[in-house]
Amino acid sequence: MRTSETVPPKQMPTVLVFGGHDPSGGAGIAADISTLLALGCHPIVVITAITIQNTKRLLRYRLLEPGLIAAQAGALLEDTAIAACKTGMLGSAAIVATVADAVTALSTVPLVVDPVLRAGAGGPLGEPDLVAALQTSLLPRATLATPNIDECRALTSSAEPEQAATKLMARGCKNVLVTGTHAPTPEVVHRLYLASSQVPRMSQWPRLNGVYHGSGCTLATAVTAYLARGEAMADAVNHALDYTWQSLRQAYRAGSGQSIPKRLWRMHGVEP
Numbered sequence: 001m002r003t004s005e006t007v008p009p010k011q012m013p014t015v016l017v018f019g020g021h022d023p024s025g026g027a028g029i030a031a032d033i034s035t036l037l038a039l040g041c042h043p044i045v046v047i048t049a050i051t052i053q054n055t056k057r058l059l060r061y062r063l064l065e066p067g068l069i070a071a072q073a074g075a076l077l078e079d080t081a082i083a084a085c086k087t088g089m090l091g092s093a094a095i096v097a098t099v100a101d102a103v104t105a106l107s108t109v110p111l112v113v114d115p116v117l118r119a120g121a122g123g124p125l126g127e128p129d130l131v132a133a134l135q136t137s138l139l140p141r142a143t144l145a146t147p148n149i150d151e152c153r154a155l156t157s158s159a160e161p162e163q164a165a166t167k168l169m170a171r172g173c174k175n176v177l178v179t180g181t182h183a184p185t186p187e188v189v190h191r192l193y194l195a196s197s198q199v200p201r202m203s204q205w206p207r208l209n210g211v212y213h214g215s216g217c218t219l220a221t222a223v224t225a226y227l228a229r230g231e232a233m234a235d236a237v238n239h240a241l242d243y244t245w246q247s248l249r250q251a252y253r254a255g256s257g258q259s260i261p262k263r264l265w266r267m268h269g270v271e272p
Ligand code: PLP
Pocket: 019, 020, 021, 022, 027, 028, 029, 051, 053, 088, 089, 116, 118, 119, 120, 121, 125, 212, 213, 214, 215, 216, 217, 218
């Protein structure tokens, strides 16, 4: 009989996330952790902010001191082999600088930057200096950025996906996924601009009726999970779009406002 000492330790790809806490369980690190576990990755999480919100509205947020964020990241980086990294709500230029500094130690692993600027329920999730810091310090290091149309407008002064992607890539961001949920089109069209191709890859999905809390977080983290598992960018994005669409299609109501994506749908069985 094998004793526990003789069983080799199992490993899951570890994904490092920087993001804020949304107590409603819809967005932020709750979304990141559940998505990563659903997709077979181990989440390690550096909290950047606490938000006070529910599924209806954002009341306020409190950013953590950059020193606390650097200390959380330092403790993880000295201990853990990281397969991929994702950033969500960062909130201020000082936190962007801290995170950009921490990820220099991870220059060989994929970095997915979800440029979170506002809460799904409305209201800013950052200070006025956030946009410029994302533009200059973090997006140039990103393997993939996942802006929606509103974030494209804020970050590049263009809501036209191709122009926005070109501007982000000119700054150094390698690949850009412009998500189409916020565009007023009957179907949702996502566009992936790859460093390796002149032609964008379009992905079209039936528009779902609901209003969801944490759909952007779920998608960006799902891409990160598939990258951590070794997939190429185009495959990782396709698989993440499919996983996210299924999570939204089966979303449930926890509060009286936006629906929560059912990120563990594979564990609970797919609903017809
Ligand atoms: N991160 C945090 C902590 C949030 O509270 C939110 C929205 O409320 C987001 C990210 C972005 O959420 P979404 O995926 O809906 O864009």
